[in-house]
Amino acid sequence: MSTLPYGTWPSPISPEHLTSGVTKLIDVWVDGDRTVWHEGRPSEGGRQTLVVADADGTTRDLLDPPFNVRSGVHEYGGGAAWVESNTAWFVDWDEQRIWYVDLDGGEPIPLTPELEQPRSVRYADLRPSPDGHWLVAVQEVHDTDDPHHVVNRVVALPARTPGVPHVIHGEHDFVMSPRFVAADRIRFVAWNHPNMPWNDTDLMECSFDPQHGTTGTPRRIATGSSFMQPDGDVVIGDRDGVWNLWRVDADGEHAVSSGPDEVGGPAWIFGLRDHAVLPDGRRVWATGGRLVVDGEPIDTGAAALEQLAPGDGTLTAIVRWSDRPSTITRFDVTSGESVDVVAAPDTPLRDGDASTPEQIAFPTAGGATAYGWFYAPANADTDAPVDDRPPLVVMIHGGPTSCARPWFSLATQFWTTRGFAVVDVDHRGSTGYGTEFRNMLDGNWGVVDVEDCIAAATFLADQGRVDGDRVVIRGGSAGGFTVLACLATSDVFAAGACSYGIADLSVLAADTHKFEARYTDRLIGPWPEARDVYEERSPIHHLDRFETPLVVFQGLDDKVVPPNQSEMIVDALRAKQVECEYHAYEGEGHGFRRAETIVHQMNAELAFYRRILGL
Structure with missing residues (x-):
């Protein structure tokens, strides 16, 4: 077992592993x-x-x-x-x-x-x-x-x-x-x-x-x-x-x-498809990794079951696990026995490499509680000095009406095997906790999500589980907006990575696709009547406090968050000489799909963090 500082561990996972042979x-x-x-x-x-x-x-x-x-x-x-x-x-x-x-x-x-x-x-x-x-x-x-x-x-x-x-x-x-x-x-x-x-x-x-x-x-x-x-x-x-x-x-x-x-x-x-009817008339549904047949639960041991496909006495689904890649698995709805139709692909992980999610609840602003999934560093061959604490990667889901998912992801293991801790934050407004919690984001986007990401990092640092001076934050789309808002309004984070994020909410309200054209009416206020609130919440209008190094990734074919959003924050930060890298990708839209793009992004982001954190 080698002893090396957190964040410098040799990892069995390369960026190429995130795309090669992966479906x-x-x-x-x-x-x-x-x-x-x-x-x-x-x-x-x-x-x-x-x-x-x-x-x-x-x-x-x-x-x-x-x-x-x-x-x-x-x-x-x-x-x-x-x-x-x-x-x-x-x-x-x-x-x-x-x-x-x-x-x-x-x-x-x-x-x-x-x-x-x-x-x-x-x-x-x-x-x-x-x-x-x-x-x-x-x-x-x-x-x-x-x-x-x-x-x-x-x-x-x-x-x-x-x-x-x-x-x-x-x-x-x-x-x-x-x-x-x-x-x-x-x-x-x-x-x-x-x-x-x-x-x-x-x-x-x-x-x-x-x-x-x-x-x-x-x-x-x-x-x-x-x-x-x-x-x-x-x-x-x-x-x-x-x-x-x-x-x-x-x-x-x-x-x-x-x-x-x-x-x-x-x-x-x-x-x-989260519920279905079997040929014999019984109804099946899934809550997380639990399969329910006419009210009778079957614990599958999975993190989630998706796209339920009924058969004669069977239920086939895409199964998300917390400790291995996804499978397509067929369950006997009487015995609960299962067989993989599509097995989990091999990964480069060895015994002792995988970090499994631990759900955390932590206090946040106004006496509220927020949630997240914490992944501790894990590496079969490497440990850290006893007095060292790991750097933390704070991840924010998109949406923002969505949630962090405790599913196995090589992209998460990419960080943990290198000696980074990860927390995937479910801020107020996330799904999976009921309607009342989900609606806490109404009128408060750019406020409660920012408070909860800061609270997650502070909570873990106060517990001694991470190094509070080496916290980075990453997110895409709505999560990218929260990254920018956190960096523009706090000094908790040492660096940030924003993928196709929103810098100016007013510009987005006038230049996005139909599906989300009025989404911010609920999240922020009616447009254009609440223009002042849009400007107050927009990171582009808080550059006076924005001193944290940032790396930005953007697809040039993005119709949801157009490239002008990334370009305006990059230009503004460079104008005030804040360290800012920008990587734009031809042929990519909202969310990166090409292997070469994913590999380049992960290499660039890792190098950026290591340089800023001195690793």
């Missing part, structure tokens, strides 16, 4: 004796494809390049494919058209028309009718002359005959989760600005004629809750202050599940 598991389906999954591949420039595991266990790609299974609706996408009845329907990234292909192979066939302006009409959340003759989807239409004019609606089209979809509903600003809840009924979720799908939404229903594909006028059947994922008469809602399952029928609303552990999470993307 991102996105979705999974069970279709007869086949399992099909959707995966992303950094090594192929972030391309996403569908993979089929046949009955004999052999696997094959269903779609070859240049097909890239990814939706552009809301810019964040999701719900880009559906598999059923030996058919895969999918959205291709380049043109955003819907295609279908037989699982036995063959050439994919386009269903929606080719457009003069590619990507001007986009699709997501595809679902076939029970008889397989029709398809419903979310359609997003972009005005080619006015980029700020975008229309979202529910449409239907023949499932295997090319044609023009017909509109079912386009009266709300947004729609999500159109589902055939019976042969003759469709339900979907809809909402208007300034709400987001985790605020007040409407649960809508319309009749459907399966012979002609026509629909009746949609009507609102429930409102005033955050409804998500309708499946039959059951939907996720937060009527009792926690996301639970509710049955909505002619007799009203009735709780199906209860308790403090939430079912599902915020609908940033389409296609989430």
